[in-house]
Amino acid sequence: MPASINLYIQQSMELPQVLELPSGIAVVLTIARNRELKPNEDAAGVARVGDDGALLVVADGMGGTRDGCAAAAAVIEHLATHVPRADDSESRMRTAILDGIEAANQHILNAIPEGGTTLAAVELRGHTLRPYHVGDSSILVTGQRGKLKLNTVAHSPVGFAVEAGLLDEDEAMRHVHRHVISNALGFPEMRIELGEPLELARHDTLVILSDGVTDNLFINDIIERVCNGPLEDAVISLASLARMRMRTPQLETPTKPDDLTVIAYRRTR
Numbered sequence: 001m002p003a004s005i006n007l008y009i010q011q012s013m014e015l016p017q018v019l020e021l022p023s024g025i026a027v028v029l030t031i032a033r034n035r036e037l038k039p040n041e042d043a044a045g046v047a048r049v050g051d052d053g054a055l056l057v058v059a060d061g062m063g064g065t066r067d068g069c070a071a072a073a074a075v076i077e078h079l080a081t082h083v084p085r086a087d088d089s090e091s092r093m094r095t096a097i098l099d100g101i102e103a104a105n106q107h108i109l110n111a112i113p114e115g116g117t118t119l120a121a122v123e124l125r126g127h128t129l130r131p132y133h134v135g136d137s138s139i140l141v142t143g144q145r146g147k148l149k150l151n152t153v154a155h156s157p158v159g160f161a162v163e164a165g166l167l168d169e170d171e172a173m174r175h176v177h178r179h180v181i182s183n184a185l186g187f188p189e190m191r192i193e194l195g196e197p198l199e200l201a202r203h204d205t206l207v208i209l210s211d212g213v214t215d216n217l218f219i220n221d222i223i224e225r226v227c228n229g230p231l232e233d234a235v236i237s238l239a240s241l242a243r244m245r246m247r248t249p250q251l252e253t254p255t256k257p258d259d260l261t262v263i264a265y266r267r268t269r
Helices: 068-085 088-109 157-163 171-175 219-226 232-247
Strands: 004-009 018-023 024-031 042-049 053-060 119-125 128-134 138-142 149-150 205-211 260-267
Touching: 004 068, 004 232, 018 042, 024 205, 024 232, 042 068, 042 260, 053 068, 053 205, 053 260, 068 088, 088 119, 088 128, 088 157, 119 138, 119 205, 128 138, 138 219, 149 219, 157 171, 205 219, 205 232, 219 232, 232 260
Parallel strands: none
Antiparallel strands: 004 042, 018 024, 024 260, 042 053, 053 119, 119 128, 138 149, 138 205, 205 260
């Protein structure tokens, strides 16, 4: 079966889009921080590959002086070019994803020298997933009762400090260097972290998040909203709470205005 690809580049959506995949459903929502003043620097893609494969991708373009919008678009477009060349072979799909990421990085270095972007991607094959990530966009898997089964480590000094037990989550969310990252596409020394395969249980939920979500919500905030109930409602709830905290800062909760993107996935077969 040929690949079917949905791309979300410089979009700001009013409502999530629900997509049927071979073994489940994906829900996608991406929202610009201020669509009137600046395009959405997040980008996303969902590709169905073969009879039981899929690829879910979120890229968060780096703001400031770097051309993050073009860089995020470039990685999504390169993966959209490489993934359809894959077939039902696990090794061919993995190779296509890695080749697409590396080609995007080289393109950014050559054609968008001021560009940079993070990447969080998940390869789905039947009921098994494999995570790929570069930077600080997040991939989480939670069980129906809220057990956290996967949480990628941000490629940043603060992310590594949390993983080492030197900072707790609250300290990390408020750290002055939280937004400094040590790995991204657009860096000559870019590296891809390839995770181990994970078998999804019947009611597990996968979420891929740009830091517009994770800089405004604690892990428990996310898990509580996605572990059960309708998936579309969960995505709307995540985005609503993150945007509320962006607009109404409070001392006890984190806040950072930003574009935000969520892709959620759950088995249905």
